[in-house]
Amino acid sequence: MIRRVTAHIRKELLLLLRDRAGLALLFGMPVALVCIMAVVQDAPFKDFTENRVKVLLLDHDGGGVGRGIREGLEQAGPFIVTDGTGSGLSDADLRDRVRRGEQQVGVIVPAGLSDLLADRSTHQVASYFDLTTGEGAGPDTANVVLVIDPTVKQAFRSLVAGALERVLAGLSAQRLLTDLARRMSEMTGDSVDAPRIQGSFIGVEQRLAAKDLAGEKVALDSTQHNVPAWTIFAMFFSVVLLAGNMVKERDSGCMTRLLTMPGTTTDRILGRLAAYLFVCMAQTLLLLLVGRFALPWIGLAPLRLSGPAMVLLLFVAAAVVGLAATSFGILIGSFTRTQQQSAVLGSTAVVILSAIGGIWVPLYIMPDAMQALGRLSPLNWSMEAFNAVLLRGGAWTDLLPYLLPLLVFTCGCIALSVFGERRVARR
Amino acid sequence: MPHSDIRVCAVTKRYRGSATSALRGVDIDARRGEFLGLLGPNGAGKTTLLSIITGVLRPSTGTVEVRGAGMHADRRRALSAMGFVPQEIALYGTLTARENLAYFGRLQGLDRATLAARSAELLERTGLATRADEPVRQWSGGMQRRLNLITALLHDPAVLVLDEPTVGIDVQSRTAIWEELQAINARGTTVLYSSHHLEEAERLCSRVVIIDHGQVAGEIADMRTRSGQERLEETFLRITGRALRDDPA
Numbered sequence: 001m002i003r004r005v006t007a008h009i010r011k012e013l014l015l016l017l018r019d020r021a022g023l024a025l026l027f028g029m030p031v032a033l034v035c036i037m038a039v040v041q042d043a044p045f046k047d048f049t050e051n052r053v054k055v056l057l058l059d060h061d062g063g064g065v066g067r068g069i070r071e072g073l074e075q076a077g078p079f080i081v082t083d084g085t086g087s088g089l090s091d092a093d094l095r096d097r098v099r100r101g102e103q104q105v106g107v108i109v110p111a112g113l114s115d116l117l118a119d120r121s122t123h124q125v126a127s128y129f130d131l132t133t134g135e136g137a138g139p140d141t142a143n144v145v146l147v148i149d150p151t152v153k154q155a156f157r158s159l160v161a162g163a164l165e166r167v168l169a170g171l172s173a174q175r176l177l178t179d180l181a182r183r184m185s186e187m188t189g190d191s192v193d194a195p196r197i198q199g200s201f202i203g204v205e206q207r208l209a210a211k212d213l214a215g216e217k218v219a220l221d222s223t224q225h226n227v228p229a230w231t232i233f234a235m236f237f238s239v240v241l242l243a244g245n246m247v248k249e250r251d252s253g254c255m256t257r258l259l260t261m262p263g264t265t266t267d268r269i270l271g272r273l274a275a276y277l278f279v280c281m282a283q284t285l286l287l288l289l290v291g292r293f294a295l296p297w298i299g300l301a302p303l304r305l306s307g308p309a310m311v312l313l314l315f316v317a318a319a320v321v322g323l324a325a326t327s328f329g330i331l332i333g334s335f336t337r338t339q340q341q342s343a344v345l346g347s348t349a350v351v352i353l354s355a356i357g358g359i360w361v362p363l364y365i366m367p368d369a370m371q372a373l374g375r376l377s378p379l380n381w382s383m384e385a386f387n388a389v390l391l392r393g394g395a396w397t398d399l400l401p402y403l404l405p406l407l408v409f410t411c412g413c414i415a416l417s418v419f420g421e422r423r424v425a426r427r
Numbered sequence: 428m429p430h431s432d433i434r435v436c437a438v439t440k441r442y443r444g445s446a447t448s449a450l451r452g453v454d455i456d457a458r459r460g461e462f463l464g465l466l467g468p469n470g471a472g473k474t475t476l477l478s479i480i481t482g483v484l485r486p487s488t489g490t491v492e493v494r495g496a497g498m499h500a501d502r503r504r505a506l507s508a509m510g511f512v513p514q515e516i517a518l519y520g521t522l523t524a525r526e527n528l529a530y531f532g533r534l535q536g537l538d539r540a541t542l543a544a545r546s547a548e549l550l551e552r553t554g555l556a557t558r559a560d561e562p563v564r565q566w567s568g569g570m571q572r573r574l575n576l577i578t579a580l581l582h583d584p585a586v587l588v589l590d591e592p593t594v595g596i597d598v599q600s601r602t603a604i605w606e607e608l609q610a611i612n613a614r615g616t617t618v619l620y621s622s623h624h625l626e627e628a629e630r631l632c633s634r635v636v637i638i639d640h641g642q643v644a645g646e647i648a649d650m651r652t653r654s655g656q657e658r659l660e661e662t663f664l665r666i667t668g669r670a671l672r673d674d675p676a
Binding site: 003004006007010018019252253254258260263 | 502506511515516517518519521522526529531533535536
């Protein structure tokens with residue numbers, strides 16, 4: 001049996017080696033996909049980290065509030081603030097610029113905002129000490145106008161609005177403290193300096209739910225997502241080639257010859273599994289090397305691997321994913337009758353399963369219903385297995401919830417393939 | 428009684444979903460060392476019968492034995508004793524002749540040394556040795572047909588079954604294949620040969636069985652003593668009739 005399985009493996013690999021288009025599909029396409037998609041998705045992955053939002057400010061107030069808003073936004077981090085005040089820019093011009101996409105956000109500080117804040121604050125403090133109601137102090141509120149490019153994502157809008165509200169809350173609190181200090185001075189006759197607000201008393205510390213990897217925390221970035229994602233896609237996309245070769249084998253009469261020779265369907269399936277598993281491992285190695293060494297050349301983060309233990313775990317995960325992918329290809333090849341059928345069915349199935357499985361974009365940004373559907377995709381189990389190693393620094397036991405379903409999927413595909421191959425080959 | 432190398436006993440075959448039987452109680456014996464021709468018009472059941480004899484299909488009822496081994500009871504032994512040349516050129520076009528032979532030879536259980544020696548001998552004998560390291564798809568149809576034949580001979584089978592082995596090739600290649608088959612048969616290999624070419628059957632076969640409507644319709648017991656008698660084509664038409672055998676509408 002071993003001799004026959006070895007012969008099948010050798011034959012499958014020779015057929016692949018002689019098929020230049022097939023080799024390009026197996027190795028060239030995923031390398032291109034990783035590079036292109038990693039670059040394309042780099043900006044969205046950096047939305048809240050490295051990308052900065054262009055803000056155009058028009059300060060009609062000219063007082064402390066307008067100045068405070070500008071300084072507050074500049075210090076908030078992800079904003080590049082351009083002050084258009086005094087340049088002859090009108091509110092309508094600002095809206096035009098934002099609508100044309102020259103600036104992503106416009107901020108209009110209305111005139112008299114500092115006076116309004118001072119008025120409201122003074123009355124508020126007076127109400128604490130004199131029991132006045134604070135009524136009759138002019139309008140209760142005024143709005144800083146936020147103008148947002150319609151093409152900007154909702155997440156960006158929330159980010160800008162949140163930052164602006166934090167700045168305004170800080171300015172209001174500071175003004176209140178100043179008025180309180182002045183009132184205290186008037187009451188006691190002593191000079192009381194208004195304290196400066198030095199940030200929050202209670203802050204937020206962000207921690208990633210991952211183990212330390214080579215001394216650094218690893219978060220999902222374009223490289224960490226795209227390298228495993230397209231590795232998995234490439235492994236599953238090999239079904240097109242595998243299934244096509246199986247159909248070609250039947251059409252050429254080779255299958256008839258094989259059926260008249262000693263040996264079993266199991267021998268042939270084992271031979272194909274082993275040969276394409278080898279291909280899958282080669283794809284994994286190639287794409288890990290691309291992620292580690294080639295992506296930094298095009299300005300992307302390198303794939304972060306913490307050491308031999310992680311690499312070993314990755315290859316174990318890749319082997320199980322490879323088995324699942326190959327068995328899926330054998331299943332398609334066993335039940336399709338023409339090369340066109342196998343190509344269309346194989347590629348369509350893989351594209352759909354990868355789209356819903358979180359290969360193109362992470363599953364968590366999809367709608368709930370799509371997420372539920374996506375969790376049924378073997379490509380999602382594969383992606384989660386890779387994420388468990390690459391992002392969560394998981395151990396063997398963390399991989400099992402994803403690898404076990406893949407192994408069950410593999411066994412199911414093989415069992416159906418044995419049935420299908422006998423049926424189709426002897427039709 | 429001479430030994431039978433292929434024994435087909437009361438074989439019937441009805442395909443799933445079909446109202447009629449493709450084979451209806453076929454009995455054939457191919458005796459050791461004979462060159463048995465299997466003739467019949469289109470749709471007569473030849474291909475189904477060959478598929479059952481070579482183990483590709485299971486019969487609905489009846490049995491097939493090759494060299495005493497039941498095709499379904501002792502499949503491995505039966506298949507090991509047999510070489511099969513399908514009608515299609517059943518080779519991997521992107522592999523070289525030597526790689527094709529190595530693959531099929533290993534599946535037949537040949538060790539490396541035997542395989543190398545046997546491949547070299549067969550390639551030489553059929554005039555293919557000088558181009559044995561070229562991909563087969565670059566070859567002419569005649570060369571591919573010759574390789575198709577010797578692939579079935581690698582393990583030196585006791586029984587050789589051929590299905591239309593000379594379709595679509597030039598006279599030279601066909602003659603070479605005929606000569607090779609006669610030489611193989613002369614060395615004691617039993618040959619079961621299915622063909623549409625009555626001229627081939629007349630030239631090669633020692634006995635002919637004619638199949639029609641899924642059963643044995645006639646037999647010509649000794650082809651080699653037929654000189655001066657009715658031509659094979661006339662006998663064939665007398666047995667099978669002149670009605671056209673188009674596919675049913």
